[in-house]
Amino acid sequence: MILREPVESVVRREVGCTVTVCGWIRTARLSRTVAFAAINDGSCAQNLQVVFDRERFTDDSLSGLLTGACIKVLGEIVSSPGQEQAKELHATSLEIIGPVDDAYPLQKKRHSLEFLRSMTHLRPRTNTFASVFRVRHHLCLAIHRFFDDDGFYYIQPPLITSSDCEGAGETFQVTALPLTQVPLKDGAVDFSRDFFRMPAFLSVSAQLEAEPLALALGKVYTFGPTFRADPSDTRTHVAEFWMIEPEMAFFDLEDTMNLIERFMKHCVRYVAERCPDEVAFFQKHYEPGLTERYRTILESEFERITYTEAVETLASSGARFETVPRWGEDFSSEHQRYLAGEVFGKPVFVTDFPASIKPFYMRVNADGTTVAGVDLFAPVVGELVGGSQREERLAHLGRRAQEAGIDMETYRWYLELRRWGSAPHSGFGLGFDRMLMYLTGMENIRDVIPYPRAFGKMY
RNA sequence: UCCCCGAUAGCUCAAUCGGCAGAGCGGGUGGCUGUUAACCACUAGGCUGUAGGUUCAAGUCCUACUCGGGGAGCCA
Known part of the structure; x- marks a missing residue:
């Protein structure tokens, strides 16, 4: 069993709690002493900001923090000094569950709805x-x-x-007749030989x-x-x-x-x-x-x-x-x-x-x-x-x-x-x-x- | 089905009168005060939707097609 807590519930937790969160990275930022990743697991509109202390995490271990990657983070809820969120997750361990490569189409910026329509598997x-x-x-x-x-x-x-x-x-017709060899009777389709013995349609x-x-x-x-x-x-x-x-x-x-x-x-x-x-x-x-x-x-x-x-x-x-x-x-x-x-x-x-x-x-x-x-x-x-x-x-x-x-x-x-x-x-x-x-x-x-x-x- | 608009880097777009193919973002590399679509520098990345045509020269003009969007009709 994979134990994790949805972001929707994590953001309501008290400071000091230890939680495990799984989600997809929306945006990640690295600087000398610290790294940030905003992750979203779909449970709510909010992202959770995860903070990585770079003394604890090597450059190599953070190299997978790319937009789109799926990660699992264990950490402690702390109050956030940043302006955009009240609380954040101070990470103690990181697992890249599903890495991404540079071909991942979704970026941390606006895409056109037309473009997203071409990838119904990723636009959610x-x-x-x-x-x-x-x-x-x-x-x-x-x-x-x-x-x-x-x-x-x-x-x-x-x-x-x-x-x-x-x-x-207009209706869609439903048939079990072989369309490459439709049975005919007096020149018309013989629906008496179809599944329902009559024409059928989607409602x-x-x-x-x-x-x-x-x-x-x-x-x-x-x-x-x-x-x-x-x-x-x-x-x-x-x-x-x-x-x-x-x-x-x-x-x-x-x-x-x-x-x-x-x-x-x-x-x-x-x-x-x-x-x-x-x-x-x-x-x-x-x-x-x-x-x-x-x-x-x-x-x-x-x-x-x-x-x-x-x-x-x-x-x-x-x-x-x-x-x-x-x-x-x-x-x-x-x-x-x-x-x-x-x-x-x-x-x-x-x-x-x-x-x-x-x-x-x-x-x-x-x-x-x-x-x-x-x-x-x-x-x-x-x-x-x-x-x-x-x-x-x-x-x-x-x-x-x-x-x-x-x-x-x-x-x-x-x-x-x-x-x-x-x-x-x-x-x-x-x-x-x-x-x-x-x-x-x-x-x-x-x-x-x-x-x-x-x-x-x-x- | 009809009418209009569009198609240029992975994405979003620019390119003046027909005259060298550009930027931001994303990727890579390096830098960097706790950042918020972070920031700074460098770097890679293109048969300009397809096929023809006009021209010394076409991303740019013409024709056809393909794909996408919007509108009309029909409807929910």
Whole structure:
């Protein structure tokens, strides 16, 4: 067993304690009487300064103190005369566990995020990525805690599905057929000879599978990976990402907005409490407005306007848009950012969209032309959440499905939910990785995911 | 997929009108008050993304391609 104490705990130790620490050297400095190495073991944002008395350590024994090397140090906690840290470790023994050579790519200076993207195996050793992944962990737990405390059940929908969820993007097909010799029948692929005896896909949304659980357990949520084969090559898109999809029986659209707002505030508060060092780091190096962003979310009441009001606001704003906002068309990302950023300066719920631009499962409003959908737009990043009250009336759903060209046989089970014991219910979807971007200020989704899978690239 | 920008030392970048390929950091060597991305000196390190073209002369201009980034669309 390798005994060692994490830096996160060492920095809270009393002066005089003897500890063993293992970590990677971030920077090392040698002078005549003394040498310093700042080491980090990932347990926290802080480095631990280790001091080597050069009377005790020979030049040779310190020659391995290079940026990137993994070392094990036994020493005593002493108070530090330096300005940048209260305590430091006075070394009594040093072991170079993993030496480095001069080809080690990470240096004690800033690297571009693009450069670091080319080495996903080493970038977690940088302050930036270690911080991102620590916040990622805490945000995951914040989500589970929120829903557990709120009476939700965590469910696991299938990742492999038989159908393409309407309107949610391109699917990856899953097959066990030999692609070099695909079995054919009447000129088409014979899927009856595939693994599932039918075509299969990776899930693009768990919503449809979550609804039956909500209509039995009351409140449920999913939190898992989602796959999209869209050829989207942007800083907010990847092929594999994580989504949170709560689904609630006996919730109307207003209940849903209240839930989303409470949820967002909980997550922000949780991260601010658990990761103060990381938030300060991102504030300093990436997004000067980050703590202000947190404050706005925590202290403001999110704006709520209808789609029609939003279009009018945009049209009369005097701002010049590349695409003119017109009723009946979806908002472009510049519209979303303008509404949240310029008009309100805080997150804004937009509700009641034209039925023609939304999927068949959203509940038709009394006016017959709009549906009870809601999007949450945030400053800078645009759309964060998309949700709706689901159409629970069989006749309405049947009509909308037909208009949308949905194969009724495939969705028979979905219609049957409305046939037997139907109930009003609602849900929403939230891109976890995008939320992490929002909370860290990282501007490319590929920099908040350990191993991003994107169009044309497998990092 | 479309539009825009970029590619020069290991990394981050500079190179004026087309005229000798540069700096900082990192590496090595030496020096040095307990330093904080330490500092000082010296040193090694280059087929300027690839393939063509224009020119007396191309890192610089033109064409194509490759790779990277940003934006649009689609979406989370």
